[in-house]
Amino acid sequence: MNLEELVKRAKEGDQEALVQLVLAKKEELYKLAYVYLGNNEDVLDAMEDMIVLLFENIRRLKNEASFYSWSKTILVNCCHSALRKQKKVIAMEKVPEGSYLDVFAEKEEQIALRKHWAKLSEKQREVLKLRFYLDLDYESMARILNIPLGTVKSRIHSGLKVLQRSIGGEWVEQI
Amino acid sequence: MNKFEDVFEQGRAEIERLSVPDELEARLRSALANRRVPRRRLQQWKLRIAVAFIAFSLIAYNYDALAYYGKQFLGYDQIMNGTLKQLNELGKGQLIGKSYSFKNGFVLTVDGVMLDSNQLLLFSTLKDPAGKIDQGDMMPRMIIKGLTGEYMENNSTGEISADKTEIKSVTSFAPPKFFEKNLTLTVSIMDKGTMDTGNISFTLNRNTAMGYTLKKNINQIFKVDGTKLHIDSILASPTKTVINGSVMNILELAEAKLSGEERLVHISPDSFDLRLYANDKELAKQGGGMGTNLQGITFNEDYDALPPNLQKLEIKLVSLRAEHQVNQSFTLKPGLNNPSLSILGQTIEIKKVYPSDGETCITLSSEDGVVLTKVYLLIDGTRVSLNNTQEDHYDKIAEGKSGKIIHTRTLHFPGTGQNLMLDIQRMTYVKTYNETVNIPVS
Numbered sequence: 001m002n003l004e005e006l007v008k009r010a011k012e013g014d015q016e017a018l019v020q021l022v023l024a025k026k027e028e029l030y031k032l033a034y035v036y037l038g039n040n041e042d043v044l045d046a047m048e049d050m051i052v053l054l055f056e057n058i059r060r061l062k063n064e065a066s067f068y069s070w071s072k073t074i075l076v077n078c079c080h081s082a083l084r085k086q087k088k089v090i091a092m093e094k095v096p097e098g099s100y101l102d103v104f105a106e107k108e109e110q111i112a113l114r115k116h117w118a119k120l121s122e123k124q125r126e127v128l129k130l131r132f133y134l135d136l137d138y139e140s141m142a143r144i145l146n147i148p149l150g151t152v153k154s155r156i157h158s159g160l161k162v163l164q165r166s167i168g169g170e171w172v173e174q175i
Numbered sequence: 176m177n178k179f180e181d182v183f184e185q186g187r188a189e190i191e192r193l194s195v196p197d198e199l200e201a202r203l204r205s206a207l208a209n210r211r212v213p214r215r216r217l218q219q220w221k222l223r224i225a226v227a228f229i230a231f232s233l234i235a236y237n238y239d240a241l242a243y244y245g246k247q248f249l250g251y252d253q254i255m256n257g258t259l260k261q262l263n264e265l266g267k268g269q270l271i272g273k274s275y276s277f278k279n280g281f282v283l284t285v286d287g288v289m290l291d292s293n294q295l296l297l298f299s300t301l302k303d304p305a306g307k308i309d310q311g312d313m314m315p316r317m318i319i320k321g322l323t324g325e326y327m328e329n330n331s332t333g334e335i336s337a338d339k340t341e342i343k344s345v346t347s348f349a350p351p352k353f354f355e356k357n358l359t360l361t362v363s364i365m366d367k368g369t370m371d372t373g374n375i376s377f378t379l380n381r382n383t384a385m386g387y388t389l390k391k392n393i394n395q396i397f398k399v400d401g402t403k404l405h406i407d408s409i410l411a412s413p414t415k416t417v418i419n420g421s422v423m424n425i426l427e428l429a430e431a432k433l434s435g436e437e438r439l440v441h442i443s444p445d446s447f448d449l450r451l452y453a454n455d456k457e458l459a460k461q462g463g464g465m466g467t468n469l470q471g472i473t474f475n476e477d478y479d480a481l482p483p484n485l486q487k488l489e490i491k492l493v494s495l496r497a498e499h500q501v502n503q504s505f506t507l508k509p510g511l512n513n514p515s516l517s518i519l520g521q522t523i524e525i526k527k528v529y530p531s532d533g534e535t536c537i538t539l540s541s542e543d544g545v546v547l548t549k550v551y552l553l554i555d556g557t558r559v560s561l562n563n564t565q566e567d568h569y570d571k572i573a574e575g576k577s578g579k580i581i582h583t584r585t586l587h588f589p590g591t592g593q594n595l596m597l598d599i600q601r602m603t604y605v606k607t608y609n610e611t612v613n614i615p616v617s
Contacts, residue, residue: 015207022203030195035186040196047199048206055210081310123368132183133190 007064018055025068029075035129036079049078072144116166124159127152248286248298250343254332258480269383275373279366285375291412292387295348302341309339312364319348321355385413395612397492411481415461422472448493451478454486488614498603507595521545521604530591543580544605554592562587
């Protein structure tokens, strides 16, 4: 069954069709959410939220062919709200294994490179991750994030500039 | 290697290695289960007329009852505990009813405040007529400004209405000083990356304030495992009871630092289980906090309000979780038959040791609360640090009258090899004390 037929059936309330649609691109969607959330449990939660929103709103989707970019936008929004919630909730009751102070210091050394990331704004990090972790092109990013193409370009450009200044290495224009 | 590329390479490699877990399909299906196709909305004008009609008929028939409820905060039933509900029914709050409209259409209304010696409770409603309240910034940041200073938000409880048009919340602030009368609530929400801030001013009516019911210095010490837990004072008010204490005062702190002791760093607010009994009945715990200041490491534990006819009041230290040096190594064999480890009186069962995807996995179980906080694996003589812990699960086991919780999990270490040695340097566990301090109430 092709994409448009499946979307049409999903619009009529066929849950199976919707699940099939999501599963067909599960890898792409899963990795997209992982870029934001960084762990399996949160990604699965976000994808659950996404499919519920898809189901409730699919009748409003005008163009069947744009189903996937529309669902990616929704997934990104789910990730954003999950991150917002994480900021507010700090669980105190669980001390994870290997949480002694020295151990943290060791891990920090291993990820020293990430300190450069910290200098970027959240929005710059978002586009840079999508661009370089997932190899998305500018147009798809603009569609998924619902922002103009120019904004995507300028965020990437300014983000790379900040990184360049932070690392002080050679400036590689082609990426 | 070019460092610039490194920044991306790590993350990119991590993403590329990912595989979608099989449970995804089941999770998606279960998320959809019980979901129906949403009904088309009733036309707005029909709905409005229906609401107006119902409201009119309800008000007309219940006018007396409404006059009675006029002094109470309505719609907060779900988020108020029993004590607050009673106080609300007695009309102990001060009604305010002032609003601020944010640029994104959200409206915050301060319905009222309730004040006693322990806290100022602010009852507020955040509304979004568009019904998308859960997609915006749901928790406005609140600060109350008075004559001399600012009173910060301590904690807050809220509930989203089923139609997602409003959130009712109760927010607790430190009580304003006795001379404060005119207060300004500053609220701000994030919207599309910018902060929208507004002010709501109100005048405190001290006549509705409730003061306190019991205020006492206690100055008792629980001596536990080299650590001293000071219970300094208790302040009970109609909305809650607060016990103030310190883990180590500043002198002990200095002493411990000089002697190179490090244990005190590892006491967190959830490390100890402190309970309050009034007339031999346990009071529900509401929260707590911990901070470091010139007096040392201080903490406060919040409980429900005291009962009216108080005869006996006791504080009980049930247990304390602390961190301990271990520095022991244990040889492990791949497979299922490793003997269980006995460390500082705690038993850790090694269920399984196996290689998987280039990692060495160790499944072990222990009583809940036992945590290996500094652990390494020696693989053929090379020391590697813990990558992550997965597949946590908890089992309740009945043991005579009481039960205990067994926590099973799998530790993943990078790399594989033949000679494995688990190097446990530090661990925390919970020790039970059950010591009681009696507080004279007369």
